[in-house]
Amino acid sequence: MTTRIGVVTFPGSLDDADARRAIRLAGGEPVALWHRDKDLHQVDAVVLPGGFSYGDYLRCGAIARFSPVMETIIEQARAGLPVLGICNGFQVLCESHLLPGALTRNDHLHFVCRDQKLRVENANTAWTSDYAEGEEITVPLKNGEGGYVADERTLDELEAEGRVVFRYVDVNPNGSRRDIAGICNEAGNVVGLMPHPEHAVEALTGPTTDGLGFFTSVLKKLVTT
Numbered sequence: 001m002t003t004r005i006g007v008v009t010f011p012g013s014l015d016d017a018d019a020r021r022a023i024r025l026a027g028g029e030p031v032a033l034w035h036r037d038k039d040l041h042q043v044d045a046v047v048l049p050g051g052f053s054y055g056d057y058l059r060c061g062a063i064a065r066f067s068p069v070m071e072t073i074i075e076q077a078r079a080g081l082p083v084l085g086i087c088n089g090f091q092v093l094c095e096s097h098l099l100p101g102a103l104t105r106n107d108h109l110h111f112v113c114r115d116q117k118l119r120v121e122n123a124n125t126a127w128t129s130d131y132a133e134g135e136e137i138t139v140p141l142k143n144g145e146g147g148y149v150a151d152e153r154t155l156d157e158l159e160a161e162g163r164v165v166f167r168y169v170d171v172n173p174n175g176s177r178r179d180i181a182g183i184c185n186e187a188g189n190v191v192g193l194m195p196h197p198e199h200a201v202e203a204l205t206g207p208t209t210d211g212l213g214f215f216t217s218v219l220k221k222l223v224t225t
């Protein structure tokens, strides 16, 4: 039986189709989940995709966090369901308090769109086990509110507990504290990052296929648990 990975569509989601495609290319079965539907249709993991949910009104992710589907996702994530938040999805995870801290306007106040080098700092999460610790990958980055902030104590805790999963290399594109590009929760089942692995899964379109490892990682984990 193939592993079913849900991808949520909110009004304003942009990268849900690419996330479903990445899951299919990695060997999983993508399942479309709708923001108004509390039922997760027995998926084994969930991706919250990038985009502009609810038009980015108030703050990115601030309204999506209260959608019916998030009620169930928050509950199940706390019980161990693997959840990956990409860009707007990362913003939703922080707004939901499944991950600490917040994403703020890029320090230069411009939308940024570039291929971004990252270092994998933690290869023990549900979504990164197919990478090696210290490995450098390049995937696209595109956001307006990507500056990761948290108080010093939280940042120290994240570092001490190995919960900084990705760091920006060469360029910090948005003023994120301590070059943080992605983090995880204590259990490692919930991961959020600003860059977009789902846009780097095919040699034909590039820029690399470095993003595929997120999806193969979670599929392997689900087969062995």
Ligand SMILES: NC(=O)CC[C@H](N)C(=O)O
Pocket (backbone or CB within 6 Å): 049, 050, 051, 052, 053, 056, 060, 086, 087, 088, 089, 142, 143, 144, 145, 146
């Ligand atoms: N690519 C995205 O998901 C963008 C997220 C959000 N709308 C921002 O601009 O920061």
